[in-house]
Amino acid sequence: MSDNRVIDTETPRRRRLPLGLLLILAATACSGKEPAKPAAHPEFDASAPAAARAKTALPSDEFLAQVSAESEAAEAFGERHRPLQFSGRVDQAVAELVAYAEQGGAARRFAIGNMLWSLAPEASLSLHRAADEAQPDQPEILYELALHYTRKDDCAAALPLWRRLRPTRVGIPAQAAYLAAYCHLASGDLRGAVAIVQSSDIDEHHVGAEKMSYEVFGGPAELIGFDRDYRKAAGGDRGALESLLARSFDWNTDWWNAAPEPAAQDAAIALARTQWSAQTRERQEWDCLWPKLRDREQPFGQQDLDRCRVLVGGHPYPASSTLGLVALARLVSRAEQPPDFAALLARHGGTLRERATGKRDDPQALRVLAYLQQSAGDAAGLAQTDELGWKRYRDERFALSRVQHAEPGPGVAPDPAYRAMLAQAAQDFPHAPLYPMLEAVYRAGGGDPPAADVARVLQAETRTLDLSVRNGDLRSHSQLKALYRRLAKALEKESAAGR
Structure with a gap:
């Protein structure tokens, strides 16, 4: 699972009117019939x-x-x-x-x-x-x-x-x-x-x-997901309540930016307090940490977690997986030195794995487990978690991590197992540009991908800007223009060859 999208929990308005393989494509579908005109419109x-x-x-x-x-x-x-x-x-x-x-x-x-x-x-x-x-x-x-x-x-x-x-x-x-x-x-x-x-x-x-x-x-507004979770949580759905709290701390405004949404945070905790009695561990732990987590300007460190008896030292993982996600994210972002991820994984990995693989889905536990495994260098454990996130949770971020970590090294041809993995990922997530890009490069060998392959990558990248968003030093526009130059070159070559 990639570092840049695991546990970072720290809308543009609608207008009125009017790395190796990546660089190979950057440096260098369908029938051709006219679409029918829909008579009904x-x-x-x-x-x-x-x-x-x-x-x-x-x-x-x-x-x-x-x-x-x-x-x-x-x-x-x-x-x-x-x-x-x-x-x-x-x-x-x-x-x-x-x-x-x-x-x-x-x-x-x-x-x-x-x-x-x-x-x-x-x-x-x-x-x-x-x-x-x-x-x-x-x-x-x-x-x-x-x-x-x-x-x-x-x-x-x-x-x-x-x-x-x-x-x-x-x-x-x-x-x-x-x-x-x-x-x-x-x-x-x-x-x-x-x-x-x-x-x-x-x-x-x-x-x-x-x-x-x-x-x-970009899909529906974040408020739509919040509204859906709120109604389910109000009806007693524990998973929806966890999702509601997590969303309020990680409010996506676009593909590039996410931050806590104060109004959503206040609404989520108010609802949570109606669902959890004052005696429950979830309520007590949230109430203890809430003032620190709600106010991003307040200092936050291991002493706060120790005071609330969660996560660090000999204390257990929070009863609310979302609280563990948010608290760990704040700890990592504020710490002068990174915490001992191997120790955290050894202490809490079993609990997180049990929650992630239990009868009830727990995506927050899954995210933290993957983050700790990657940070602690547990490649085998991460591969298992990525498989779980991909196949059970249908989360494309885990599929991407699985494919990227399994990718053969430079100059090494992919084996049948990797090609099958790539094909499955492309089938499961048809709008992700990485998979058609890899398939195009592998098909072309050392040559140039044909125009149809470049066009498929372009369609997916236009829909998601995923190649450039995940490669922070490359502008999305630069990636798209490079792909269009590649497409124009491929079309010229095919035209000269009489195709």
């Missing part, structure tokens, strides 16, 4: 006469002025729903926002659709489609719809929208060039994808392009 049909589709479209500047006004009003309306966000009532907040949107016209539906982009994707899509029906041919609406269908991996629906945007004042914004190109890759139009990237001013907007990949492919 008029926004896709670029050939339909405007008079046949349109109602009375507002001038663009007037529509955008309405959107601006509606956005300000929506912020005030949405502010009243903030108390619902950390109390298991996100569905209620979304329903009230949708009802409010439906009382207005296209501009309000568009504005609320933007607000709900990550919080309620299907509701957001429905509102944007309704806005398009009322105000067809507004480029900002078409742009949102193109992003929606790209996010759904429905490129047959997204491509006509990207094409319709080209001649408009919005065009294909530079920060969205990789997304439009992604759909060309998915449809088999590799040259079209290269052309979009090459013609875009993406180098001047690379930060926006990286953030847009997260906006579209």
Whole structure:
């Protein structure tokens, strides 16, 4: 399991409108048929006469002025729903926002659709489609719809929208060039994808392009998972309560950043205190450490753990696996010298393994076990834990660790067992770019991977930015541009060979 993602527990807003093998690819799918035009959705049909589709479209500047006004009003309306966000009532907040949107016209539906982009994707899509029906041919609406269908991996629906945007004042914004190109890759139009990237001013907007990949492919908002855990935990689900507490200390805002979320922390501990009586060990240990853990500015060390009788010395692992995760993370981050990981593993490894392999899933215990094994140099134990995390917990981080630690050394050909492992990982996690990259390199031997192989890596990397996120000294944009240069070179070579 990789160091950079184990126990670190220390949202960009939606826009209004508009290592060896890695370096080999960095330095240097499908049918080609045109996707069918979905007749059920008029926004896709670029050939339909405007008079046949349109109602009375507002001038663009007037529509955008309405959107601006509606956005300000929506912020005030949405502010009243903030108390619902950390109390298991996100569905209620979304329903009230949708009802409010439906009382207005296209501009309000568009504005609320933007607000709900990550919080309620299907509701957001429905509102944007309704806005398009009322105000067809507004480029900002078409742009949102193109992003929606790209996010759904429905490129047959997204491509006509990207094409319709080209001649408009919005065009294909530079920060969205990789997304439009992604759909060309998915449809088999590799040259079209290269052309979009090459013609875009993406180098001047690379930060926006990286953030847009997260906006579209980053998955639901963290609040959605918190809301789900909260409702389950309120119903007595112990695993959900542990997940709720862990999430509040490791709140992901994007692929690059995570930090504690104070409102989530307060809501999680308040709920935990209703689930655990004052006499339970879980409650007593959390209450003892909570003031120190909640306030990141307070000093924290082994003396605090010793005072609360957990983790260090002869004390047991906390009854709450999440408390052990959070407390160990804080200890490691604040210590001048790293703790004795081998001693911690010897003391608590059995407990962690028992919890991770028990009848009830315990992902927090699994994460700490893997971290201690890696830090203590227990390669055999780590391999077993990674297998467990991959096969039972279906956590792709453990699969990645397993594949990377088993990778043959430089110049060593992979044996059948490793190739089978790689193929299984690629099947289990089809959007992870490492596996098609390794497969491409091994197939090519010492030569250049064919264009189709490079395109598969590009699709996966656009969806996750995983190759560059896990290699902290390489910008995501630099990785994508290097892969597009590689794709262009492969296409030229194949064209010269008559393929």
